[in-house]
Amino acid sequence: MEPQLVRGLGEQIVERLREDIYSGRIAEGERLREVDLAERFSVSRGPIRDALRQLSWEGIVHTDRNRGAQVAASAPNEIQELIIPLRRTIEGYAVRLFLDDLTDADFDRWDNILEEMRKACRARDFATASEQDIAFHRFLVERSNSPDLLATWSVIVSRVRGHFRESHLRYTDPMDIYREHTPLINAFKSGDSQLSIQLLEAHIR
Structure with missing residues (x-):
């Protein structure tokens, strides 16, 4: 435990x-x-x-x-091929657990994270953008209220944290990092589980 x-x-x-x-x-x-x-x-x-x-x-x-x-050191890049499907499974399952119970306070939390991400992207502050990207997904899993799910996700992401920074550096326009997250929030607000999971799985790559 x-x-x-x-x-x-x-x-x-x-x-x-x-x-x-x-x-x-x-x-x-x-x-x-x-x-x-x-x-x-x-x-x-x-x-x-x-x-x-x-x-x-x-x-x-x-x-x-x-x-x-x-x-601790990050896992080598080739581990990504294993980690990405695991993240999709874990975060998709988290969405199924929380989607019917989201509150205004939850969306306020995501909005705050996205605002910090937007400011970081505009300033080309990739460190903070990566930090807020992980925070966005961490809260997604936290909101499932499943300690076991969060525990598994935390260990996985701790091993591939460098992937977030490396992938962000490849963006020609850093604001695209921010823009890619907003459709997820709109899907969560719609309450459409299938759409939310579909967009989330496409986002995790």
């Missing part, structure tokens, strides 16, 4: 570190020193230790008794 952090500051630390690693602001192989992170977040080392334990469970951080914690 996924270890549970106390909601609040500890959860915010996990989210911030996760985003920094997914976006590449903290590089693969970089050491994560508890004392440095405690200073950064103005906390004791206890919450930092809990956050690193959570990220290690997700496969984002690798811990070694001698070297401590460091950012």
Whole structure:
């Protein structure tokens, strides 16, 4: 079972570190020193230790008794051929679970993510665009309210996070990253399960 952090500051630390690693602001192989992170977040080392334990469970951080914690390496590109069908299956199943129960608050959350993505794309800030892309899909799976589904998705995406950044760099117009997500939200709002899953599967590539 996924270890549970106390909601609040500890959860915010996990989210911030996760985003920094997914976006590449903290590089693969970089050491994560508890004392440095405690200073950064103005906390004791206890919450930092809990956050690193959570990220290690997700496969984002690798811990070694001698070297401590460091950012885990992404999987090689050829793994994408395996990962893409798995993501389509997981996220499509999540849509089936949540589509009839979406609220205005859910769409507000997606709108906030997309607004940050839009600003990042306009500024050609690919790190933040990648961060918000993953956040968009993470919330999609979170909204299924299935801890097992989220756990599986988290481990998969942690291994292919570099794919998001690499694929975004190939866009001639970065705003297309943002534009590709808006039809998904419109499909969710329509309540059409078949259309939503069809668009989602085409989007994940």
